[in-house]
Amino acid sequence: MATRRIRTAEDGDTALDVLSSAPIDAIVCDVMMPRMDGFTMIGLLRQMGNMTPTLIITAQDSMADKKTGFQKGTDDYMVKPINVNEMVWRVEALLRRSRIGMQHRSRIGNTEFDADTLSMHTEQGKGNIAEIQLPLKEFQLLFKLASSPNRFFTRRQIMEDIWESDGSDTHTLDVHISRLRERFRNNPDFEIVTIRGLGYKAVQRERA
Structure with a gap:
């Protein structure tokens, strides 16, 4: 199992700040948090187009609570008391599914990306949808950024991922x-x- 670096946040507001300031691969979120509960936080993330895989942990085990969680956009749901090993397995499964999905298609707003054809469908002019073919590196770069809206990537991260470079020369980027x-x-x-x-x-x- 790969080693993971963990970022923590004591409440939903702080978690949103963390998510906007650093790339995060997966979220493990409690429902009962001060200032902003987990359901509200996940709902806001999804409204912003942030589709980071999310696991909710909560003592609320009714079907109504589970329904709320999934409707807000969570990907998985665990009821306390939890088994830590099971939680890790579930997070790893979320990451695997996320990687598989992101390898092929992505969407931001009404713009869709298809990695199989290196093409995107986007609005050009009011109501007109156009298919655009991009050069390989331009597509890979835009696909990486658009697949994680509002998450920043360092120049080094992008250079390593797209150009397999150590990031020492970022002029190409x-x-x-x-x-x-x-x-x-x-x-x-x-x-x-x-x-x-x-x-x-x-x-x-x-959009207006």
């Missing part, structure tokens, strides 16, 4: 980001934002 920004500057669903001194993230735009 910056050029590709500039091309994507120019190509999709009027896209109604997303924009690419620079996190100064750190890297980039795709942010879902709010």
Whole structure:
């Protein structure tokens, strides 16, 4: 089993801050938290387009509570008292399913990405949906960012993943980001934002 680095948050508000400031692979979330409960937090994440795999842990074991959790967008549900080993197995399963799903298709707003064809379907002009073919590296870069809306990736992370580089020379990455920004500057669903001194993230735009 791979070693995992864990980030903690004492309440839902803090968790949202953590999720917006660092790439997170999976969320283990209690329902009863101060300031913002787990159901509300997950609902907000899904509304923002953040589809990070999520496991809810709670003492609430009624079918109504489980229904609420899944309707809000959780991927799995455990009732206390929990077995820690089982929790780890469930998180690993969520990560496997997430990797499989992200390998092929992704969506941000009404823009859809298909990794099998290196194409995307996006709105161009009011009500007009166009299919766009992208060069391989541009597609891989945009797919990575758009698959995790509002999560930033460092230049090093992107270079290692897309170019299999150690990240010491990021000029190529910056050029590709500039091309994507120019190509999709009027896209109604997303924009690419620079996190100064750190890297980039795709942010879902709010439609009027």
